[in-house]
Amino acid sequence: MSVGVLFFLSSGLFLGWSLGANDAANVFGTAVGSRMVRFRTAAAICSVFVILGATFGGAGAAHTLGRLGAVNQLAGAFTVALAAALTTFVMTRLGLPVSTSQAVVGAIIGWNLYAGMVTDTGALSRILLSWVLCPVLAAVTAVVFYGGLRRVLESSRVHLLRQDSAVRWGLIIVGAFGSYSLGANNIANVMGVFMPDNPFADREVLGWTITGVQQLFLLGGVAVAVGVLTYSGKVIRTVGGGLMRLSPEAALVVVLAQSVVLFVFASEGLEHWLASRGLPTVPLVPVSSSQAVVGAILGLGLLKTGRGVRWRPLGEIGAGWLATPVVAGVVGFFLLFFVDNVFDQDVAGAGRYRIDAAVVERLANDHFDATPLADLIGYDETNALRLQHSLEQEGLERAFVQAIIARAEVTLIHIDLDRVNLELDTDWLALDQVRAVRSLAGRRFEHDWQLQDALAIASPLWRPRPESALNRLWNRELRQKQQYVERLFVDHDAP
Amino acid sequence: MPIFRNTRSIEHKIDEFFDAVNEGALVFRDAIDSYLGERAQDFEQKLALLDKLESRADRLSREVEAALYSQSLIPEHRGDVLGLLEHSDDIIDRAQTCMQRFDVEQPRIPQRWHDHYQRLAESSYRCAEAAIMAARRFFREPAAVSDYLFKVHHYEGESDQVGLELRRGVFSDPELDLAHRQHLRYFAEAIDRVADVSEAVADRLAIYVIKRRM
Numbered sequence: 001m002s003v004g005v006l007f008f009l010s011s012g013l014f015l016g017w018s019l020g021a022n023d024a025a026n027v028f029g030t031a032v033g034s035r036m037v038r039f040r041t042a043a044a045i046c047s048v049f050v051i052l053g054a055t056f057g058g059a060g061a062a063h064t065l066g067r068l069g070a071v072n073q074l075a076g077a078f079t080v081a082l083a084a085a086l087t088t089f090v091m092t093r094l095g096l097p098v099s100t101s102q103a104v105v106g107a108i109i110g111w112n113l114y115a116g117m118v119t120d121t122g123a124l125s126r127i128l129l130s131w132v133l134c135p136v137l138a139a140v141t142a143v144v145f146y147g148g149l150r151r152v153l154e155s156s157r158v159h160l161l162r163q164d165s166a167v168r169w170g171l172i173i174v175g176a177f178g179s180y181s182l183g184a185n186n187i188a189n190v191m192g193v194f195m196p197d198n199p200f201a202d203r204e205v206l207g208w209t210i211t212g213v214q215q216l217f218l219l220g221g222v223a224v225a226v227g228v229l230t231y232s233g234k235v236i237r238t239v240g241g242g243l244m245r246l247s248p249e250a251a252l253v254v255v256l257a258q259s260v261v262l263f264v265f266a267s268e269g270l271e272h273w274l275a276s277r278g279l280p281t282v283p284l285v286p287v288s289s290s291q292a293v294v295g296a297i298l299g300l301g302l303l304k305t306g307r308g309v310r311w312r313p314l315g316e317i318g319a320g321w322l323a324t325p326v327v328a329g330v331v332g333f334f335l336l337f338f339v340d341n342v343f344d345q346d347v348a349g350a351g352r353y354r355i356d357a358a359v360v361e362r363l364a365n366d367h368f369d370a371t372p373l374a375d376l377i378g379y380d381e382t383n384a385l386r387l388q389h390s391l392e393q394e395g396l397e398r399a400f401v402q403a404i405i406a407r408a409e410v411t412l413i414h415i416d417l418d419r420v421n422l423e424l425d426t427d428w429l430a431l432d433q434v435r436a437v438r439s440l441a442g443r444r445f446e447h448d449w450q451l452q453d454a455l456a457i458a459s460p461l462w463r464p465r466p467e468s469a470l471n472r473l474w475n476r477e478l479r480q481k482q483q484y485v486e487r488l489f490v491d492h493d494a495p
Numbered sequence: 496m497p498i499f500r501n502t503r504s505i506e507h508k509i510d511e512f513f514d515a516v517n518e519g520a521l522v523f524r525d526a527i528d529s530y531l532g533e534r535a536q537d538f539e540q541k542l543a544l545l546d547k548l549e550s551r552a553d554r555l556s557r558e559v560e561a562a563l564y565s566q567s568l569i570p571e572h573r574g575d576v577l578g579l580l581e582h583s584d585d586i587i588d589r590a591q592t593c594m595q596r597f598d599v600e601q602p603r604i605p606q607r608w609h610d611h612y613q614r615l616a617e618s619s620y621r622c623a624e625a626a627i628m629a630a631r632r633f634f635r636e637p638a639a640v641s642d643y644l645f646k647v648h649h650y651e652g653e654s655d656q657v658g659l660e661l662r663r664g665v666f667s668d669p670e671l672d673l674a675h676r677q678h679l680r681y682f683a684e685a686i687d688r689v690a691d692v693s694e695a696v697a698d699r700l701a702i703y704v705i706k707r708r709m
Contacts (some may be wrong), residue, residue: 035570064633160634160707161502161509164569247571 005197005338008074009377011082013223018088018189019100020227023186025235026097026258026289027178028296030251031171033240036164039233045172046179046232047225053183054191054221055214076336077193083107083332087324088090093233095242096320099288102127104189105411106325110332114340115348116383118405126286131321134287135295137265142257142296143303149253174255181262182289183221191220196487214368239293242313244301258292268473275470284472291321352410353387354446355379359407362449368400384409411448414491417441423488429481432461437485448486455485501556505562509634512555512580513627516587519548523590523689527616530597531609549591556580581632582699585692586623593685597615598628602682603675605668611661615654615683619690622650626693629700637707640700647697654690658683 028042071077080321084103091098105123112119155165171327200215210218240246246254264270274281294317301309340347355376364370370396381387384405420438429437436458445451455462464478465471526541557582563573604612629643665671665679 035567038567154638157635159502159505159506160569160572161497164572165499165502 005074005194005199006135008197009079009194009199009219011085012191012194012220013080013084015081015088015100015104016187016220016223017227017231018092019182019186019190020047020084020229020236021028021231022088022092022098022100022227023182023289023494024074024179024228024232025239026293027182027255028171029097029236029239029293030246030254031175032236034169034171034246034248034251036171036248036251036441042175042236043229043232045176046182046228049098049176049179050183050224050228051218051221053180053185054187054224055183055218057180057184058187058217060219062272065145066411069311070108070117071193072349072351073346074194074197075343075349076111076115076349077424079335079339079347080104080107080332081190081193083110083335084328086331087328090327091324092231092235093322094316095238097235097239097290097294098320098324099130099290100186101189102130102321102325103328106328107332109325110329111336111348113329113385114333114336115351117348118384118388118402122152127325130288130291133285133397134291135298137285137287138257138261138292138295138487139299139302141261142253142299145253145257145260146300146303153249167252168295170252170256171248174252174259178255178259178289183224186224187217188222190224190415191216203254238313238317243294243297243310243317244308246300249253250300253483254293254296257296257299258289261292261296262287262289268476272473273471275468276438281469296388350382351384353384353405353408354410355404355408356446358447358450359404361455362407363403366403368403372396407447407449409448410446411486412491413445413448413451413486413489415440415443415451415489419488425484428484430461432459433481435459436462444491448482451486451489452482454480502630503569505559505568506558506634508555508562509580510631511557512552513631515548515552515555515582516583517624517627518626518645519545519552519587519590520620520689522548523594523623524616524620526594527597527612527686531604531612533701538598542598545587545591545594549587552584552587556584572703572707575699576704578631578699579630579696579703582696583627583693584683586626586689586696589685589689589692590623593662593682593689596685597682600678602678604679604682605670608665608668608679609659611657612683612686615657615661618650618654618657619686619693622647622690622693623652626696626700629697633700633707634704637704640704644697644701647694650695651697652692658687 024043024046028037030044031037032039037432046323049068071080081104084100084107087103087106088100091103105127109119109123111117158166182442194216198210198212198216200219202212203210203215240251264282265285268284271281294314298309298314301307336347339345355373355378357377360370360373360377363373376394379387379390381390387405387408388401391404392398396404415437417438420434420441424434424437426434433455436455439458440451440454443454445454452462456464462478462482464475467475522541522545526538526545529537529541560577563569563577569576573644625643625646629640629647632639632643661683662680665676665683671679
């Protein structure tokens with residue numbers, strides 16, 4: 001294991017630690033705040049389940065690099081993760097529950113600006129939506145659940161002590177599931193980017209194989225758990241009692257509402273299940289557990305006409321949400337400048353964009369009017385922002401410009417037969433998909449979409465399906481597989 | 496279910512506690528009856544039983560308190576529940592104190608006032624019984640507590656009324672000297688105090704029920 005990799009890994013671990021310190025409040029904040037579960041107990045349960053989730057539940061993310069995968073250099077990923085971790089740490093120090101994912105997205109935007117990459121405006125609008133929609137959905141769900149629970153409790157005539165016990169177990173079980181999901185869903189963002197340089201080899205323990213990726217994720221999970229155990233108290237206090245005094249029943253309603261909102265409004269699996277049975281689907285919206293928890297608490301507060309809600313901390317939390325991606329972006333930009341110029345590390349691989357005949361033809365096939373591009377054939381650029389600027393100067397529409405940049409990006413790919421035989425994950429890819437990759441052995445591609453097109457011709461299993469609720473899951477997995485194949489065969493030795 | 500095994504034991508103790516207090520109130524009424532009927536041996540037995548019930552209620556109350564604190568149970572309502580047990584315990588304490596005074600001071604109660612004392616003991620007992628029922632309901636069906644609170648206030652009013660009648664009658668009774676009158680008033684007040692502490696339980700319960708509404 002090289003010292004360099006270990007060093008770069010450290011910022012991922014710091015990001016994991018910050019995540020644990022901030023996000024534990026989303027799953028156990030209300031349980032601790034309502035004095036139903038002691039902090040130590042909550043932290044211990046959360047830590048164990050976060051590690052389990054990261055190690056075993058994170059396996060689904062084992063082929064994705066997480067959000068940081070957009071950053072094409074390890075030193076850049078290190079710096080972006082550091083910026084996100086520092087931002088989350090500062091917010092945690094202030095006791096504010098914020099979204100770690102949004103800190104990461106903000107830091108990536110900082111990297112985009114530094115590296116001259118184009119930022120996906122969809123990512124920004126998703127963040128904006130999550131600030132508004134997610135708390136509103138969580139608030140409404142919490143109010144509905146609260147009314148339902150009240151009715152159930154009033155009619156069930158359960159003894160106060162038994163009710164207390166049931167609520168306590170409910171909080172522990174929901175918290176444990178939430179912790180497992182926390183580990184499983186976020187580990188790719190913490191450790192995914194280090195997978196190509198994974199220093200761990202597969203190991204046999206008591207007849208059980210623990211893969212290198214699982215060991216990497218275990219390490220990330222331990223970092224999250226240490227964050228929970230050592231520094232989660234502040235945000236837990238804010239969520240558990242800083243906004244409003246919560247009864248144990250209200251505490252349970254808040255975590256249930258948060259879990260349900262995350263499951264119903266963010267689960268492509270549920271959407272697929274409903275669509276495959278001909279049932280109406282729920283529109284998917286960007287959600288964040290931090291924003292859902294705060295929304296649910298506020299919903300219960302407003303149910304009691306706002307009495308008992310402490311508005312000042314709520315305002316601080318709102319300001320923290322706005323500040324998180326912005327601060328992460330600015331910090332990321334300056335850190336990248338520092339790492340690039342002071343430590344002389346390559347933080348952004350040189351991008352290359354070339355408008356050639358194939359790009360123009362492809363755009364025409366995609367029903368764009370490619371005639372204005374005739375004069376631009378042969379245009380070569382290393383900075384996406386400059387390319388964007390030039391194209392906009394030509395009077396082209398923004399959507400067309402984005403399509404041109406996406407098609408013009410040069411990714412040199414060589415399907416090496418040795419790699420197909422030795423490295424291709426034949427467990428994850430379907431047999432027909434593996435055959436299709438093998439049939440392309442020896443071929444070279446200049447753009448990633450050329451490889452995608454070639455694969456789609458070779459096998460129907462490499463073809464995207466029309467966008468619909470039923471096909472969303474298929475298309476997402478297909479994109480992950482396409483990216484995996486591209487990463488595996490990208491030709492680093494090409495001139 | 497195994498997860499309720501622990502709470503079941505505490506639930507059982509709380510139920511036993513209220514059984515002891517309720518039985519104590521019943522024994523209190525019967526003991527006054529025995530005293531007025533000059534059944535000395537019967538009175539002694541009832542007094543001994545009351546002592547036993549009072550000790551049992553004290554022990555159960557302490558055990559419940561220890562369990563609630565040591566296991567951090569019902570953090571939101573722990574104070575209220577312990578307050579409720581403490582005030583309910585006052586009912587049997589007052590009943591025991593009153594009976595001990597009967598035993599020690601042996602008041603001479605003229606036959607013509609027996610009916611008043613019996614009615615006073617009956618309404619005090621009814622008041623305590625309604626308060627205990629309300630307290631039991633608090634744990635399972637807080638919405639139903641108010642039905643019993645109404646009864647508590649009714650019987651407390653009745654005992655106040657009978658007590659007032661008794662005091663007026665005693666103080667206007669020409670056959671009694673002042674010391675005797677004061678002694679009889681003192682016992683009327685002691686019996687009435689059982690209804691007063693029962694009403695105090697009801698007043699607290701009314702607040703606890705509001706707090707229990709989520």
